[in-house]
Amino acid sequence: MSATSTVPSILLVEDNPMDLDLTLRAFNKKNFSNTIHVARDGEEALAWFARWEAGEPLPAVILLDLNMPRASGLEVLAQLKAHPRFRRIPVVILTSSREDKDLKSAYDLGVSSYIEKPVSFSKFIEVAERIELYWCVVNARPY
Structure with a gap:
C-alpha cells in the first residue's frame, strides 16, 4: 500500500497457519479492498515498529492473537501501547482464549x-465483515 493510498491496511498477527488461512479467506470472501499485512509471531509484529518509523503508513487496526511464540500478544500489546506514536492504533484481540x-x-x-x-x-466471515466495516470505514483515526 502506498503512502498516498486512502484505503487503510490491516495488520494481522497470527501464528497458527489454519487460523491465518481462515482469517484471510474470510476477508477475501467479502472482497475487502484493505491490504492485509501478516506477522506470523510476536517478534514479526514488533518488527513493524521500524517500518512505521521509516514511513510505512500505520494500519487502521491490528488483529492480534494472544498465544504466540517469541513474543506473546500481550507483550506486543504492552510495547505498542507504551509507544507515543503507535499507542493510538486500535488493537483487536482475536483469540481462542476464554x-x-x-x-x-x-x-x-x-x-x-x-x-x-x-x-x-x-x-468468521461475519466477524471479519464487522471488523473491516467498523475499524476501517466507520472509526475515525487520530493519525
Whole structure:
C-alpha cells in the first residue's frame, strides 16, 4: 500500500497457519479492498515498529492473537501501547482464549476490543465483515 493510498491496511498477527488461512479467506470472501499485512509471531509484529518509523503508513487496526511464540500478544500489546506514536492504533484481540485473566490483562494494557475466534467459517466471515466495516470505514483515526 502506498503512502498516498486512502484505503487503510490491516495488520494481522497470527501464528497458527489454519487460523491465518481462515482469517484471510474470510476477508477475501467479502472482497475487502484493505491490504492485509501478516506477522506470523510476536517478534514479526514488533518488527513493524521500524517500518512505521521509516514511513510505512500505520494500519487502521491490528488483529492480534494472544498465544504466540517469541513474543506473546500481550507483550506486543504492552510495547505498542507504551509507544507515543503507535499507542493510538486500535488493537483487536482475536483469540481462542476464554481465560478471564487474558481478557482482563488485555483491557488493562489498552486493547480496543477482545473477540473470541468463531468456530464456524460463516461466523468468521461475519466477524471479519464487522471488523473491516467498523475499524476501517466507520472509526475515525487520530493519525
